[in-house]
Amino acid sequence: MLTPRSWWQRLKQGLSKSSSRLTDGIQRIFGGRRIDAATLDDLEDVLIEADMGVETAAAITAALKRERLEGEVTPLAAKRLLVREIAARLEPVARPLLIDPALKPHVVLMVGVNGTGKTTTIGKLAAQLRSQKRHVVIAAGDTFRAAAVEQLKVWGQRTGAEVIALSQGGDPAALAHEAYTKARAQAADVLLIDTAGRLQNKSGLMAELEKIVRVLKKLDPLVPHSVLLTLDATTGQNALSQVELFTKVAGVTGLVMTKLDGTARGGILVALAARFALPVHFIGVGEQIEDLEPFEAQAFARALVGLDEAEG
DSSP: OOOHHHHHHHHHHHTHHHHHHHHHHHHHHHSSOBOSHHHHHHHHHHHHHTTOOHHHHHHHHHHHHTTTOOSBOOHHHHHHHHHHHHHHHHGGGBOOOOOOTTSTTEEEEEEOOTTSSHHHHHHHHHHHHHHTTOOEEEEOOOTTOHHHHHHHHHHHHHHTOEEEOOOTTOOHHHHHHHHHHHHHHTTOSEEEEOOOOOGGGHHHHHHHHHHHHHHHHHHOTTOOSEEEEEEEGGGTTHHHHHHHHHHHHHOOOEEEEEOGGGOSOTTHHHHHHHHHOOOEEEEEOSSSGGGEEEOOHHHHHHHHHTOOGGGO
16 A cells, blocks of 8 residues: 555546646636636536536536636636535545455455456455455456456465466356355455456346356355446546446446546546446556555545645
């Protein structure tokens, strides 16, 4: 885990593309202009361009309109107002992933399309859980991709987590059954289950996921206890349809947003919070273990808007 200060620096740097887009727009709109309907319309356009979504952008500008702002508003004052409004919308979803110690194991099913960083996120989560002295078992359930299985085996060696895998092309539901049975027999603390994410065969993928969930529930009706969806921030508005799809099939309970360092679309997290109100457990701003951290609304809002700590 990073210190709060070092994580803030990584977060600020990671969101620099997103904050640059917003900062440029704010500077243009609030640089010496009076607040009027046209100004707020321009701000709404900037927020939409930052992928916050039409509804969220309209709600934020409506909230600013209710402020009855008089005269000129400086860019700094505008940033502070935006941080307040964005953080207010994110705070209800900024919730940590709680591992229930009474469950042996607490089962976390990881879902998401290929390329979102799902397998890497599992490895990073395993590392964090192992650092807390938890007994972790990983099921390499993306049997379609040999690279995913090998990647998890490497993470297992690095973290000391046991990795259960089948040969390429094996039945993921059978693997989930085996992994849960072993993890329960060992009284493991956490079982992390990877899954395939090849959307080019959407019907097959969804049937596979449904089968995994069905098999697990035969072993325990409460399993999986957590279903985490990894989302690639660079996909922007497409993330909304992914949440709808995977929630329908697997019952998503929380989100992990990755690759925020590679996009100017960081505002999509605000749109997701407004649309689905699902907990956002973690965000990622890089490839290193320390680049995945619990989501914190105020820090994210400040970094997204480009408001430095010294600016209040």
